[in-house]
Amino acid sequence: MPIGIYSAQTGMVQAQRTFEKAAESIASGINSYVNPADKYVATGLDTTIRSAKKAIENAQTGYNFTAVADSALGNVSESLQRIRELSIQASNGIYSDSQRAVIQQEINQNVEQIKQTLGQSTFNGKPTINAVTPENPNPAPVTDFMVGTDSTSIISYDPNIALDSLNFDVSTPEAAAASLAQADSMLSDIGSKRGEIGAVQSSLEGAINQQMTNIMSTTASLSDIQDTDYISAITDLKKAQFSMELMAKVMKTVMNSERYVLDLLQ
Structure with missing residues (x-):
């Protein structure tokens, strides 16, 4: 079944979104594909890290005292x-x-x-x-x-x-x-x-040492969730780029075909 102009445009938009998402992940180093469950876990880990940092500040203040x-x-x-x-x-x-x-x-x-x-x-x-x-x-x-x-x-x-x-x-x-x-x-x-x-x-x-160890281990766990899988991101980027080029060609072909039909009707 031939691809219509609407289908080609939809495919182009989806490919552009995938391309932008992959490019953002590569540039920022933050995984944009984190699912809701992992986001919930990541939020808890981030809270733990922030709390541990404040505990270290408190302990250091106590030491100074x-x-x-x-x-x-x-x-x-x-x-x-x-x-x-x-x-x-x-x-x-x-x-x-x-x-x-x-x-x-x-x-x-x-x-x-x-x-x-x-x-x-x-x-x-x-x-x-x-x-x-x-x-x-x-x-x-x-x-x-x-x-x-x-x-x-x-x-x-x-x-x-x-x-x-x-x-x-x-x-x-x-x-x-x-x-x-x-x-x-x-x-x-x-x-x-x-x-x-x-x-x-x-x-x-x-x-202080205990909380520093806690921060390091928790940060490692958080990085596993949030950090970009560069191989997957680059693969998605290339696939999206290929899809965009393909949809552009399809749209051009469809538009040329429609223009040819209109010329015949005239």
């Missing part, structure tokens, strides 16, 4: 080390009261520096470390870091550290000895807290 706390405790340790040295010095019986008063002044300066460091140790307005002392008995709230793609993936960080009084007295050799023991106790407490912070940071790093 704890890094500020660890840095502050490092500075406090330096000040306490100096107080310890001065306490050892003041324990020596050769010093007069006036000389111990000079040592006391430097100790007081270090105490103020400790208070300033602890007071300024904040991240986004929240305290990263809070010294619970007889002078400051109020604890700060625990901070939770959401490090996964669901509400149960949480790593908690307690910013509180219980310390002895920040009042150091070296007015006598006996008081200086007590000040030395006090500094040692606080240094031990700070060392334990820094170890606790290190454990939290390790957990945060583990969460």
Whole structure:
């Protein structure tokens, strides 16, 4: 049965659509032939990837939060080390009261520096470390870091550290000895807290690595669905191009035939 002009035009339109679709897939690298079921799966995979990326950002923010706390405790340790040295010095019986008063002044300066460091140790307005002392008995709230793609993936960080009084007295050799023991106790407490912070940071790093692995595997699955099958796309492109050329010839032949019939009728 001969092909009419309408059939040829319809075939040309279909071939053009196939050609454009294949060309778009090749140019963009995105598979245009994904069926509805695969599109549903791809949407879920894309959601998982986006959520995992946000979880990584949260975990990294949590790591930065704890890094500020660890840095502050490092500075406090330096000040306490100096107080310890001065306490050892003041324990020596050769010093007069006036000389111990000079040592006391430097100790007081270090105490103020400790208070300033602890007071300024904040991240986004929240305290990263809070010294619970007889002078400051109020604890700060625990901070939770959401490090996964669901509400149960949480790593908690307690910013509180219980310390002895920040009042150091070296007015006598006996008081200086007590000040030395006090500094040692606080240094031990700070060392334990820094170890606790290190454990939290390790957990945060583990969460980051887990989500990165999740992203890589999910991205690979998504690519299997969305990425262009170049061999199939090129084959479709060539078939469409051939069909377009064929339909063009058919249309030309049909039009010439119709024109010939009209000439005869005239």
